């Protein structure tokens with residue numbers, strides 16, 4: 001089996017991408033953020049207090065003939081950015097782009113943090129990290145990918161995220177039409193449950209490629225690219241007026257400054273992030289100060305290859321044993 005579904009930016013700066021997912025019988029459609037940095041599938045639901053719901057679509061287990069309460073099970077998650085949610089668990093049929101899993105743990109929110117309430121276009125998350133990260137207690141649950149795996153043509157999913165446009169997630173196949181040349185693979189360590197791998201180095205603009213192993217996680221649920229301070233300072237040294245602003249919580253620069261590209265290595269292959277992706281956004285609609293798409297990872301304790309990097313490539317998450325990740329040009 002295979003599945004293919006859209007990855008739609010939720011705003012004009014690609015802060016996150018959502019994908020239509022159907023839950024239950026008859027199908028209830030929700031727009032979920034497919035997140036390779038976590039492993040919980042949770043949704044706004046009829047159990048979420050109405051004071052915490054502001055325009056999101058919800059899952060109502062009572063309206064699904066295939067829903068079943070997973071008795072005595074609860075979950076609670078906190079993300080890197082401080083947002084969080086918690087609740088109870090149902091088992092139900094879930095489908096993404098035509099690929100169906102019959103007994104998927106669907107974690108129904110009984111409480112969501114205010115940042116979720118404020119994000120109208122995000123109805124929940126679908127974790128695509130390794131199942132070891134799943135927070136359901138007392139027995140942890142499998143991700144959609146792990147549940148679908150036995151029936152997939154190939155043990156893979158791919159992410160084709162696009163700059164200011166709709167891309168796609170595919171399950172069970174690698175679509176030759178979505179990339180050019182070869183796919184460059186590198187080893188993945190799945191502990192503690194992220195898609196952890198290394199970059200073989202980097203270059204700023206037309207500068208020399210610096211060969212150095214940078215370990216981090218490929219995370220579709222993180223908006224920006226977070227790298228070590230030394231790399232980030234080397235980049236912003238090339239940007240007129242750039243400064244690391246305590247006030248804005250990261251590197252900012254005059255929107256009129258010209259930015260270099262940023263190249264990263266996956267083994268022998270090189271991928272270049274266009275300058276436009278790194279000129280992430282204006283601080284406010286009328287400001288002439290812009291916020292960088294490349295930021296320091298020092299506060300996070302981990303390098304994160306987020307959407308700013310991932311959308312520069314076609315990315316293959318391969319669930320083989322051992323797992324690996326592949327990058328191709330597109």
Ligand code: 0ZP
Pocket residue numbers: 015016033035036037038039077078079080081082083115116119122125133134135219220221222223224302304
């Ligand atoms: C984000 O990237 C935010 C966006 C965001 C956060 C902070 C500063 C930003 C500056 C400029 C632009 C974006 C920024 C994601 C986000 C997007 C859209 C709507 C949102 C509404 C509410 C909250 C976040 C929204 N967050 C990253 C993150 O936590 C990490 C980060 N922290 C960046 C600081 N900077 N991503 C998680 C998925 C998010 C959760 C998806 C919120 C959207 C909703 C995970 O992918 C991160 C992961 C790994 C961790 C080591 C970073 C994680 O927390 N996993 C949880 C498991 C627990 C491990 C068992």
